[in-house]
Amino acid sequence: MERRNYEREHGHVKAGELFRLVVDHAQFAWLHNISEFVVRIDESLAAKEPITPEYTSVAFSLARKMFMPTESGDGFQKKYFDAIQNDPAVVIEHAELARLFNNELPDSSGA
Template sequence: MSFTYSPGNLPFQRLRDVRGALLQLHKALLHSERDRYERFHGRIRSKGEFFQLVVQDEWFSWLRPFSQFIVQIDEALSAKEPITLHQANELLDEARSLVSPDEAGTNREQRYYQAIQRDPNIALMHADVSRLLSKNK
């Protein structure tokens, strides 16, 4: 028997909850990285300039997997064909991997680790996402 998305199914609701928490975390990470970038390179003058930096500058490249993953969840949840339980669980597994900081890991893992260390709000958001992802694995 194959389950498909319905609002009452726990893995699907958890995926929606994780998506919301990741979106808030992503916004906080962008804000934190903007502050760091401005300390090194001077003030970013506009939202358009900031957007271009986020999309093109190497400084922000480690955040792109977060952006892409949130879009991936959105697409899965709004697709014409409902996602299966297996697909929902795969996305949750991918989210666990995405939010795995590592002081000695890949650039993304290291930068994420550093952001958690320097910003208590990011640390709290990381804990929230991790809590959501650890429920009933």
């Protein structure tokens, strides 16, 4: 969505240029929280230590909070809210994400 908006104004950009824009350009600043979240998960997956149930629970909680669209939320939450209001494809994906978030994680405590 943001890429389409950017390309309408500035013309087509290649994938490498898009990555640089996401990191450096103010128009993409609202995506920084989610990209940092993805990096943290990636680093955890690459670490030698196993991922704990506690880490998984915290990660899910952060993701739920991040993907809570609100008109008055932070940059990402506001843009996400706007996208849901304006793009039927985003509505469908949000519904799937909500379904996944509402599924309980298996109890790994053995209880």
